[in-house]
Each structure stands twice: as C-alpha cells, then as structure tokens.
Amino acid sequence: MNKNRITLSQATKFHGHLGPYLILGILAGEFAIKRLRCKRYFGLSVKVCGANKKPKSCLIDGLQLSTGATYGKGNIQKFNGSVIRIEFYNQLNKKSIGLKLKAGLRQILEVTKTHRDSEALAKELYKTNYCKLFDLTPNTKE
Secondary structure, eight states, rough: OOOOOHHHHHHHHHHSSHHHHHHHHHHHHHHHHHHHHHTTSEEEEEESSSSTTTTTTTHHHHHHHHOOTTTTTTEEEEOOOSOOOOEEEEEEOOOEEEEEOOOOHHHHHHHSSSHHHHHHHHHHTSSSOOOGGEEETTTOOO
16 A cells, blocks of 8 residues: 555544545545646645535545645635536646546435445545546646
8 A cells, every 4th residue: 555645544534524525535636646746735736616515525625635735825726616627737847637526426426325325435435446436627738
C-alpha cells in the first residue's frame, strides 16, 4: 500500500464519519496528483461543481484531505451544478484534467440510503481502481 495514501481512519477522523462521497473525493484527488505529477498543498488548484449539498458536499472534504487544497489558501473553489465535475490544475506545468463520476456509480450512490450501506460502499470504493470510478471530461487538456 502507498505510504502517502490517506487511510480510512484518517478520513473518518478528519470528516467525522465514513461515507462514499468522502472516499470519492480522496480518490479523485489522489488520481489527479498522480496524473498531473503535482505537489500537494500549493502545487495545484481544484474546482468542484455539483457538490453543493450533503451528502455530495462531503466529496469536498475528501478533496481537501487528499490534495491539501483548502478554502483558506484559496486553491479550492465550489460552484453550482447538477452533475459532480472536478477540475484540477497543476500550477507549475499548467496542465489540467477534469473528472466526473461514471454513470453506473452515480446510480449506485443514488440508491444508497442508510448509514450502514453508505459506510459499506465507502469501504468498497476505497479498494476500487480509479478508472472504474471516474471519466476524464471531454474538455480535459493534457
């Protein structure tokens, strides 16, 4: 296991509970950092659309935890939208990627209602490969 990977225990301690959107935020951030080869905290900026209300907004905590981008530093921003879309920008090499949740995953998230089911799904997602969870958005520049 990657020694720099956020653990489920760290995620729960930071956010207060374990849920699928928290984990998706962590995984999206990890994927972007690897793909863009950027540094956490100050090496990137993040724009999040469609994560305005709970439980979707929990995704933002996962992004902050995995990327180090925070509202205080001003390198993460939240926008209205009907679909979750995340844009990452490497401030050094000027490369960017955009991610959205795969359609099948969105359906699974919509039918997950209980806390127990949400926690079980979060644990399952944590073990899932990024390519099974996210699509690169069409306007992605690499």
